[in-house]
Amino acid sequence: MAKKLRRKRKIFTALGFLALLVGLAFFLFSGDNRAILSELVRDNVTKEEIQESLGDLGFKGYFTIGILSMLQVILTFIPAEPIQMMAGVAFGLWKGAAICIVGVMVGNTIIYLLYKIYGDKLSEFFTTNAEFDFSIARTSSKIALIILLMYVLPAIPYGLICIFAASLNIKYPKYLFLTTLGAVPSAFLDVGLGHIAMSASWIVAICVFLVIVTLLIVMFRYKKALFKKVNEFMTKTYSTKTTVKKGSGLLIRLVSFGLRFSFDTKVKSKLKKEVKKLEKPCIVLCTHGSAYDFLYAGRLLMKEKPQFVVARLYFYNKRSARWLRRAGCFPKSMFSADIGNAKNCMRVVSMKRTLAMMPEARLSTIGRFEGIQDSTYKFIKRMNLPVYTIRADGAYLAKPKWGDKPRKGALVEAKLSPLFTAEETKSLSLDEVKARVDEALAYDDLAWLEKHPQVRYKNKTLAEGLENILCRCPHCNAQFSMLTEKRKIYCEKCGFERTLDSRYAFTEPTPFTNFAEWYDWQKAEMEKEMLADAGWKIESPVALLHASLDGRRTLREAGNGYCTLDRTGLHYSGEDNGELVEKHFPLSEIYRLLFGAGEDFEIYEGETIYYFRPDNRRSCVAWYMASELLKKLYD
Numbered sequence: 001m002a003k004k005l006r007r008k009r010k011i012f013t014a015l016g017f018l019a020l021l022v023g024l025a026f027f028l029f030s031g032d033n034r035a036i037l038s039e040l041v042r043d044n045v046t047k048e049e050i051q052e053s054l055g056d057l058g059f060k061g062y063f064t065i066g067i068l069s070m071l072q073v074i075l076t077f078i079p080a081e082p083i084q085m086m087a088g089v090a091f092g093l094w095k096g097a098a099i100c101i102v103g104v105m106v107g108n109t110i111i112y113l114l115y116k117i118y119g120d121k122l123s124e125f126f127t128t129n130a131e132f133d134f135s136i137a138r139t140s141s142k143i144a145l146i147i148l149l150m151y152v153l154p155a156i157p158y159g160l161i162c163i164f165a166a167s168l169n170i171k172y173p174k175y176l177f178l179t180t181l182g183a184v185p186s187a188f189l190d191v192g193l194g195h196i197a198m199s200a201s202w203i204v205a206i207c208v209f210l211v212i213v214t215l216l217i218v219m220f221r222y223k224k225a226l227f228k229k230v231n232e233f234m235t236k237t238y239s240t241k242t243t244v245k246k247g248s249g250l251l252i253r254l255v256s257f258g259l260r261f262s263f264d265t266k267v268k269s270k271l272k273k274e275v276k277k278l279e280k281p282c283i284v285l286c287t288h289g290s291a292y293d294f295l296y297a298g299r300l301l302m303k304e305k306p307q308f309v310v311a312r313l314y315f316y317n318k319r320s321a322r323w324l325r326r327a328g329c330f331p332k333s334m335f336s337a338d339i340g341n342a343k344n345c346m347r348v349v350s351m352k353r354t355l356a357m358m359p360e361a362r363l364s365t366i367g368r369f370e371g372i373q374d375s376t377y378k379f380i381k382r383m384n385l386p387v388y389t390i391r392a393d394g395a396y397l398a399k400p401k402w403g404d405k406p407r408k409g410a411l412v413e414a415k416l417s418p419l420f421t422a423e424e425t426k427s428l429s430l431d432e433v434k435a436r437v438d439e440a441l442a443y444d445d446l447a448w449l450e451k452h453p454q455v456r457y458k459n460k461t462l463a464e465g466l467e468n469i470l471c472r473c474p475h476c477n478a479q480f481s482m483l484t485e486k487r488k489i490y491c492e493k494c495g496f497e498r499t500l501d502s503r504y505a506f507t508e509p510t511p512f513t514n515f516a517e518w519y520d521w522q523k524a525e526m527e528k529e530m531l532a533d534a535g536w537k538i539e540s541p542v543a544l545l546h547a548s549l550d551g552r553r554t555l556r557e558a559g560n561g562y563c564t565l566d567r568t569g570l571h572y573s574g575e576d577n578g579e580l581v582e583k584h585f586p587l588s589e590i591y592r593l594l595f596g597a598g599e600d601f602e603i604y605e606g607e608t609i610y611y612f613r614p615d616n617r618r619s620c621v622a623w624y625m626a627s628e629l630l631k632k633l634y635d
Contacts, residue, residue, distance in 0.1 A: 062099050065091075069103025073158050074110060087191050096191040101184060108162050108179040115166035142550065143168065144178055151182035158183060238551030240315040240331050240607055244344040246351060247305055247328020266408040267398045271300055272415045275388065278304050281349045282386040285419070287443050288358035289367055289396035292406070296392045296414035297356060306356040307348045309341065313609060318551030328353075333604035334361045335373065335591040340607075349383065359441075362594050365469060365621070366516045367396035367445035369438070373591055377434045380425065387420040389440045396445045397457065397504060402465035402597040409458040409502075446516050449503060456502040463487045463500045466515060468598030471622050472522040474511055480618045526622070527629050537566035538626050540619060544576060545600075545611040555611055563612055565593075565626050567634040570603065572610065583610070587635050593627040595620045
């Protein structure tokens with residue numbers, strides 16, 4: 001029944017459109033209008049004759065030019081130039097252009113309505129010999145600019161551009177604005193030529209006309225090369241590739257002071273320098289317990305104008321990337337081979353600057369040191385540079401990975417210390433370098449808190465978000481069943497409940513005194529399950545996100561699929577930019593899966609991020625734990 005109704009609607013629409021064309025043709029080729037149309041092809045016509053003919057029609061003259069302008073959009077065999085030049089002769093530049101543009105708007109609207117009814121079948125009536133790649137254009141991030149560009153390219157009828165724009169499912173106001181704006185330059189040019197030819201100087205008009213014809217000939221002569229360039233432009237996307245430059249010391253100071261005054265209202269920080277001036281070039285290794293670690297490091301290194309290594313994720317948005325580059329920062333694909341980052345590190349050294357990095361490369365999960373990739377120790381050893389450390393104790397508890405905001409009453413103690421001289425770095429073995437770096441950076445905020453009994457965290461929602469770190473109930477062993485409210489964490493299945501006090505300890509200390517002990521227990525339980533089951537795996541439906549193509553946002557949706565992590569590695573099966581793919585990351589190439597608490601787990605491949613959002617966001621921490629344990633047991 002529905003199919004019959006749709007078929008009838010299409011038939012009646014076609015008949016109605018045909019009747020409209022017949023009626024317009026009757027109007028145009030009857031009476032005085034026929035005389036007007038004959039002026040388009042008659043030689044030796046004068047301005048006065050055209051103006052007199054149209055003037056006799058009165059308002060019909062405007063209507064006639066408007067209808068012709070509309071038809072040259074819908075019926076591509078009707079040339080636009082004679083109509084628009086005649087409008088310039090008869091009505092002048094502004095009035096003639098306005099009439100033509102209104103006609104174009106009506107024609108564009110009719111095509112939009114027809115496409116909504118007939119869809120892609122309408123494209124059969126519009127053909128082109130252009131080598132323009134419409135499939136690339138359809139997926140490009142520069143679609144508005146591309147639609148406007150199509151209007152100046154040769155061999156693409158305006159009607160086809162309108163159909164293409166309508167097929168993008170953009171809203172009518174945006175469609176009409178773009179398709180009309182694209183036609184405006186040529187309308188003004190043709191109307192202007194007609195106006196100049198009759199009212200100013202036919203010599204000037206001929207000169208302008210010859211320039212346009214020459215330009216068109218050149219464009220047609222090199223049409224293939226032109227369309228190749230346009231197709232390449234459409235596929236070009238925003239890139240995070242960066243050649244590091246010296247950062248602005250003034251910008252670093254302004255940002256550091258601004259953040260300091262906004263942050264210190266809640267968090268008290270004590271900064272200490274054990275060295276007055278750094279020997280440059282040098283390397284500074286910073287702990288990474290909190291997202292605010294760059295604030296403490298920036299203040300301690302303010303006068304040294306440090307060049308920070310930053311996660312590539314923050315460079316996917318071109319606005320934030322612009323400011324990061326101005327501050328001297330450069331991107332790194334975390335836990336992935338990144339030649340561009342290595343080159344930038346060498347440039348910083350060659351500029352005799354301070355290279356600052358957070359070698360853990362991810363926020364601490366429970367407020368203690370979680371290890372560094374072996375490649376980082378090798379880099380330190382190879383550079384033979386002075387090495388310093390910044391250790392920020394209490395930073396995690398001031399703003400934990402799972403928390404939504406800084407904790408009022410928090411205390412952070414950050415200290416800049418020398419670790420190696422250049423001679424020591426050169427003389428020590430790799431194992432000695434590793435041992436001393438780990439010793440200098442190893443922090444445990446809950447152990448630190450025990451030594452500071454005066455610290456109290458004055459936050460009514462202290463526990464909220466903790467369910468994104470504690471994913472297993474110790475009472476019923478259910479996974480991903482924990483929820484939080486204010487200072488309480490509880491199991492939605494069995495009702496098990498614990499409350500955090502103002503020092504992150506549980507008021508009911510059985511079976512765990514704090515969240516770190518709980519986390520260690522659930523990790524040990526996962527390890528037991530892995531050892532007991534050779535086929536152990538974690539799996540989930542996921543949404544896949546990649547970097548934004550245009551840099552206006554950070555990420556874009558790329559598809560949906562299914563992720564599995566087992567002893568062979570991480571496997572994704574599903575959509576990726578409109579294609580069905582099977583993507584595998586071997587365990588040997590995975591150091592850790594990065595994760596956002598209650599948000600995602602992710603992995604880099606070159607500059608590309610695979611950002612996976614599982615159906616159950618509370619499971620993200622389990623993917624991180626699993627990647628660490630599988631690496632430990634099977635790689």
